Amino acid sequence: MPPWKKRVSKFDLEDLVVDVGYWFKGSTNRKGYLTEFCELHEAEYMEILQHVSVRWLSLERCGTRILRLYDPLASYFKSANDNQARFRRLQEAFSDPMTEVYLLFFQATIPAFTSFNLLLQREQSSIFLLHDEMANFIRKLCARFMVPTALQGHKQLHEIAFKEKANHLPGRKLNIGFTTRAKLNRLLDDGDITPQQMEKFHEAALAFLINAVDYALKKLPLQEPLLKHAKFVDVRQRLECGVEDALYFVERFSHLLPYHRPQEHDLLSDEFLEYQTMPVPPLQDPEEIEMGSFWAEMATRKHKVTGVRLFQRLPTIAKLVLVLPHSNADAERVFSLVGLNKTKTRNSLALDGTLSSIMTIKMAGLEPCFKWEPSPAIIKASKKATSHYNKEHRS
Template identity: 40%
Template sequence: MGRHNSISTRATAKYPKVYMMGCPCHIIHNTAQKASQIFAEGVGFNVDDFLVDLFYYFDHSTKRKAELADFAEFCNVAYRKAIKHISVRWLSLQTAVERALLQYSALKSYFLSKDESSVRFKRLQKAFSDEMTEVYLFFYNHVLEYFGRLNRLLQRDDPIIVIAHDKMKEFVLLLMSKFVKVLALKDKRLNEVNFTNFTNQLEDSDLQIGYVTHRKVKQLIDNGSIPETTRRKFYTAVRQFFKRAVAYSLEHLPLDDELLKSASFVNFEKRLESNPIQAEYFVTRYDNLLPFSTPTQISRLGEEFVQYQLLNPEDIPQIVWQKALIVNDDEEEHRHYRMDVIWHHIATIKSADGRLKFNMLSKIAKLVLCIAHSNAGEERVFSMIRKNKTPFRPNLALDKTLPSLLSVKLATDEPCHRYNPPASVVQRAGKVTWEYNKEHTRPK
């Protein structure tokens, strides 16, 4: 994606209309990473290093795991294995933080009651001796949910390019609302908000860092466990975290991408906020795929667009809506609809004379829905290759075994241990196995 000599520059040099978006999942992950780095500079707590130390301290020691399990039982918390956090793995940070908090009391009791000479143990003992460590983890547990929610959405396999731009804008606005006053946000575009000005920011007590985090800080102050300077230092670091996250998002997320903005007309729920120019954008950009350039065709496209805006949800059968419904994270408020399913139906609607009512507009919509919104799918394939072609079995044939394994794994989301092959498959597999063994049996 570089500006000088990259795949992006070479592709656009050969075909200027090719669409190069990059991967917003990577950008969101990097946003959290950059914000965490500046937070660590402010308070001296690096969450990445802490979680890595925690995992590797217990990873290869059955004795330590058993001892931690005893401490967990004594502290009346459920024992859970520490999760391995890798800095390049998109969603591992939030999961690892949650796991550490689940058994924080047991971990703290373990490290404060034992004594070892290893450097890693000393670092962990120092971290659990600090009353603010739990506060830092509470803060991360609260704020990383918003990064993870958008990241999970953009990793979906169904086409969501029609809502990608709105969701990224919502994400940046949500980050701003965590530390910026509502009056400074109201009726302004994202790039117009002066979020770095302290007068536009919330007071420490009003910062949106989670109820549990605020309560824990107040408890430590009331108990005299931490001085006031430590509290101010923490809230200053929180502001730096949010400011860095917002600045990085505004700089790197494709918030000004014309293709993403135009693609939103395909979202049926946003049809009244759209205009025909958004559909015409794709006709102009991809004229070889959408040959609707004559004045008559453009006029007809405008008519179809108005008819599309006049559609009511009731004009689409309930069974289509049910088929298109997707609920994210099993939460009703995170629901959305697959627009490929909706437009499959819209493309079949006919007028009174029997002609397709949205002939041109549906073709444009289908082209939009074919554009990838991230490269999460390709990343999954790379991960599968690394898991299958390992140093222990490096000779998987690239034209036989490896693609066969990938084809089987990509064909279904069901875990392999739950797969129950049909009797016909078992029968054919047995026959092939017998023939293979016969051919490879050495003569006596």
């Protein structure tokens, strides 16, 4: 998923964390001076984190680290002197009391993006969660700047009039985070900022949230029927679904699911009713259910009297749904893994040979090679293979 817009007014979080990271990167002297300012402010010195643009989740961590060192950093840039353009930008930023407010706002807002992003990056199948999580994500953003009544009564997210000014909360009621609001009020009471600056911040925060919702509505596949029908594989949502959800996949993937005759539909309907009404053992932590294992167990259930399998069709459909990717994160991991193994110094690795074998082993999630202990049978077979190879290649 591409990064959401990060700019609030003229303040850019990504520019700030990159500038701070590069200023202290590789400079022992600058880190030493910062350590002295940390001691002066009775703060624990922590390494400045480096933001990587292709790893968007690092943005939140970098911003949080800057906030934890904010007072020492502000003193450092106000006291030091340098003619570099990056230093002048940082000196100007840390001299502005609103910089900390913007950082606090991002700290309160970005976790909503991060939690949704983490769902897209999960390795286990989560396609059955995607539709509801997309809707919840957008509603959470809307709740930060819209009056509650404007969010009620809308079955479709596209019906929410989030751009209408009449539906927006007044500036002082915007949900910008408790710490952000307290800091903003304190600066205003102390005379460090003017009411105009506060109002400008409210306008910028509102614009950021509106743009984020607009971007999400345009980019997320909220109208994709496959995501809506995939919810039936989640045992926690089975009562909200119907056999038509399973039949959707029978029709869409007709070349893989041979259940097209009316008789098969009737049998599938009976299985679905059994699935909805069957007793499910109480689970200590419903959030930790692994659906792949659940449906593998469902395929083995048998009638106590006849011994016939209770579910002969529904698990097959469910397994097909579970192998559908819910994002492109897995593909990106593969590309990254290829780049880490086929380098400039190892550019002769054959795609259908050594590289393929390396990828297969690493993608299997096995333990590190230095921890792996071969069995006696493997050692014996390896010795035989070595002996055979040596005999064949004797000069």
